[in-house]
Amino acid sequence: MRNFLSGIFVLTNCFFVYTQTLDLDLSLSSSNTLDIVKQNNGLIWVATDEGLNVFYDDEKYVFYSNIQDSLSLLNSKVDRLIVTSSDNLVALSQDGLSVFNSEAFDFKQIKLNSRPVSIVEDSFNSDLWVATENSGYYVISSDFKIKSHYTFDPLSPLSISTSKFSDSDEKLIIFEIDKIYIGTNNGLNIFDKKLNTFKRFFKGKKSLFTTNKLVGIEKYQDKILIATENELVLFDYKNNKFEHNVLSPLPISFLTYFSDDQLILNTLNKKFKIIINDNKVSINALKTNYIPNKKNITFSNNHIYFWDNNSNIISQTDYDFLNKKSIKVNGLLNSLKTKNNDLFIATNSGIKTLNQENSSVTNLIDFKNSDFFYSYDNQLININNNTIEIKDLVNNKFYKMRFSVDFSKMSFETDQNLIFIGNQNIHLFDITKKKFYKSVISSDLFNNYTINNLKSIDNTLYVSHDNGLFEVSKELFKDDKSSSEIIFYDFNELLNSNVPRGFMDIEKIGLYFYVTNQQSGLSIYENDFNSFVENFKFDGNPLKSLATSTPTKLLYNENEKILYVGSIGSGLFKYSLNENIFSNLNIEDGLLSNNVYDFLQFSDRLFFQSGTGINFLENGLLKNITLEDGLSPVTFHDKSLHKINDKVVVSGKELIQTFSMESINSSNDNFSINIFNIVGIDELNKKNIVALSDNIIEVDYQTKTLSFDLYSDNSYKSNQLKYFVEKVDSKELIKNGYNNQVQLSGLPYYTSNLIFYAVNGNGVKSSNSLQISVYNAPPWWLRVESIVGYFILLIVFITFFVKYREKKTKERMEGERKTKELEEAKELQNSLLPKVNPTVPGYEISTYLKPATEIGGDYYDFFYKKDEYFYAICGDATGHGVISGIMVSVTKAGLHGIPMGDPSSILGKLNRIVKRVNFGRLRMSLSVAKFDKKSVELSSAAMPPTYFFSVKSKKLEEVLVPNLPLGGLESEIFDGVKKEFDNGDVMVMISDGLPELPNPENDLLDYEKVENCISNNAHKNANEIKEALVNLCDDWASGVMNPDDITIVVIKKIT
Secondary structure (H helix, E strand, O other), X not given: OOOOOOOOOOOOOOEEOOOOEEEOOOOOOOOOEEEEEEOOOOOEEEEEOOEEEEEEOOEEEEEOEOOOOXXXXXXXXXXXXXXOOOOOEEEEEOOEEEEEEOOOOEEEEEEOOOOEEEEEEOOOOXXXXXXXXXXXXXXXXXXXXXXXXXXXXXXXXXXXXXXXXXXXXXXXXXXXXXXXXXXXXXXXXXXXXXXXXXXXXXXXXXXXXXXXXXXXXXXXXXXXXXXXXXXXXXXXXOOOEEEEEEEOOOOEEEEEEEEOOEEEEEEOOOEEEEEEEOOEEEEEEOOOOOOOOOOEEEEOOOOEEEEOOOOOEEEEEOOOOOOEEEEEOOOOEEEXXXXXXEEEEEEOOEEEEEOOOOOOEEEEOOOOOOOEEEEEOOEEEEEEOOEEEEEEOOOOEEEEEEOOOOOOOOEEEEEOOEEEEXXXXXXXXXXXXXXXXXXXXXXXXXXOOOOOEEEEEOOEEEEEEOOEEEEEEHHHHOOOOOHHHEEEXXXXXXXXXXXXXXXOEEEEEOOEEEEEEOOOEEEEEEOOOOOEEEEOEOOOOOOOOEOOOOEEEEEEEOOOOEEEEEEEOOOEEEEEOXXXXXXXXXXXXXXXXXXXXXXXXXXXXXXXXXXXXXEEEEOOEEEEEOHHHOOOOXXXXXXXXXXXXXXXXXXXXXXXXXXXXXXXXXXXXXXXXXXXXXXXXXXXXOEEEOOOEOOEEEEEOOEEEEEEEEEEOOOOOHHHOEEEEEEOOOOEXXXXXXXXXXXXXXXXXXXXXXXXEEEOOOOOEOOOOEEEEEEEEOOHHHOHHHHHHHHHHHHHHHHHXXXXXXXXXXXXXXXXXXXXXXXXXXXXXXXXXXXXXXXXXXXXXEEEEEOOOOOOOEEEEEEEEOOOEEEEEEXXXXXOOHHHHHHHHHHHHHHHHOOOOOHHHHHHHHHHHHHHHOOOOOOEEEEEEEEOOXXXXXXXXXXXXXXXXXOOOOEEEEEOOOOOOEOOOXXXXXXXXXXXXXXXXXXXXXXXXXXXXXXXXXXXXXHHHHHHHHHHHOOOOHHHHHHHHHHHHHXXXXXXXXXXXXXXXXXXXXX
């Protein structure tokens, strides 16, 4: 969602400008979007027919109507959205208005007698005038209370002339300091703010109207121009008189300003420009024929958009009506809104946007595809397949040469005007002469090795192959070819084991060669590659060795005495030759990716290609260039970074792009942060919205954690924001990284002060800091007065305490400690189980759990609320011991923290909780059964089958619901079944410890014996059925310890 817009910049005549129409990838509650607005604080609101969506960064929240909650939306279908001048959001629906309260994170409902069709704000007092379909106008004050209600009264000549309005009537109202002018389909109304009365004007000699239906009203200097269906009428509002009218040559549809001084009259087939001189109105046909006949017009900074509801075509033009285009939208239009340079289109198939801004990155269009790119002496050279192309920027000439050689799988290296090309042979291309020399050095001169890399240093070309390298004097490309001028360095496990087996890159510093390859990492050689000096293979010390096994490119900065080392998977390394130590930059420091492939030193900046973008170091800050700057992700070349004059060029197989630092630095880096909501979490993981009033939060001791959901008002690179929290009182700085949800636990009692701020990927700090005071009320027993009482009691009993301590011996204390630890472990398991089975009218319940260890992984539970619900739970955590107990604890806490519903939805919510806690490979199996009067609904997460005995059919049924365990896939959808459950019916839930119980011969009990036992005892009560299964276990095991926990839950319907 952040990448709403791309942009454009022009370098020379070999670059082009492009725009995009984008589908915003928003996860909406409904694809039928009815309206969209963007607040000044950066929140994007989308109205749909199934809820109100709000988006911030990559997150969203959906609001729905709840008839039992007076602080919810009035209606889940929201027709329109309005943002007031004070940046308050107002949602219009069938029932009235819903005003969002950002501090309390809820809505104020304003119920109206009829559907609101438009809202217009009085700029003089911030009142909202709400036109309704059948109930006239409501006036809403700035504190969102109904201030007045005006309807047509046939007995009062001082009332408004009609109570019926339509969506287009928001264009027919003008506010002045003491008057309001309202056009209707039944004449003109002038409202006197002091007298609180209306004065009506209908067709006739006084008003100069020939019809009562008004279609436009605009202020022009000190006059008001009124459009009816038939004519234009000039009204002097200062002297309160109608001065002049002029008939329209065609029926008028609307009147509007296209610019500060350009007033346009729209008719069915033609558009006219209005000119007013000496209180006279004239209608002049426009020279342009490009104003489409569409009902709606939307204005942006640079463009005008014409569109109709339920159409899929938008007509765009600039204010001179010169640059025009038709935009086809995938969907039918419901709304089109602009905010700054953002354009949002609400359709019945989601939200769309249109590229409005210029980008910092430009595409080089002369070259469509590329295997290699190079720039030399104001010439751009591109090699692709069997073709070499040259663009001469000075003479604006283009050369294209085809050869009988396929360059697509070759290695390339350059030296000024020369391009060396190698694979089976070494070829040469001279840029100055524009001449290709095929097989300058043939493979028979270098033992038919296959070349995989080339490196030019001074007067030598170094050539890499799979078993070493060789060096070639560049004189060999000029003189007679002799193998004596080729020096070979071949790897041999016994004789030359230190020779590099090829290279990724070579950097020569003084007499030393620094070489990277995949076999040995980074190594140093002196003078030649037979003189091995040192290898930096990682030895556990990240300062003295290279913490990667896959180094790539090298770049040496002479001034800094720093060798930069790229890597795959480990980021960027800096090796200080003076200090002989390594340092590392990775994703956590702001790298776009931990894969670094190429370098470019340009002026005082170091650029490096990282992942799908470009990072660069500038004044000690790590910055980046990404898709949001217009950089398209492509398959980058090995040598992908170049410079042309003051531009950086980024080359790839599909696209070559360029940018200047001036254009990059002109990007909008300014941003502020806001709080979307604040959630308080208690010890049971129950969450509640916490209100923020005047930057003060008030909670009590039951709130254990506060979660602050932060976001940026600027979507530009907002995913690269790092968030910080400063605890003012303790002077502690918390670095929350890229996580915009800041959770604070252990807040001190009484008042503490917090400061929130963020820093973006370019090192720019947010323009604001959020200063929040938190008042955490302690429990009564921890208040100051209570503590004073405790101190007095402490003095009274201190003598007894000392005597008690002296009586204890170290041995007894140690024994008590061990006993206590064992008891606590046992109590942990027992605490997770019900103390007693619930008494549920109409049901018999009997349970049994035999653990395999001190802390078992099996679990059962019941949730019963009289006359509302009855649930039975049976679960099994993988493994045994403490970790299984913790997993069961999380499951139990989750069950207590989520609302009761159908078993499938309960498992879905529990699955997300267990997945986010992240127990590694451990999983939780669980069955949930919900009992109603005549039925039971069951869903299971990888539990053994549940057995149902029906009295009616006298049959025992084994029911297995095939779902994944909890903690597997977060998106898992859990299936369920529903069975009849009448009087005498029995349901038995078990864990896999029962059928998998071994006997002394190591044979398993298996499911068949369990099924037969249940079937044979189904006519008995629940406890007897359970005892029959327990006896079956004991008889089968014959004293063998059960290796897994055994759980049995029997429920029988008795009425």
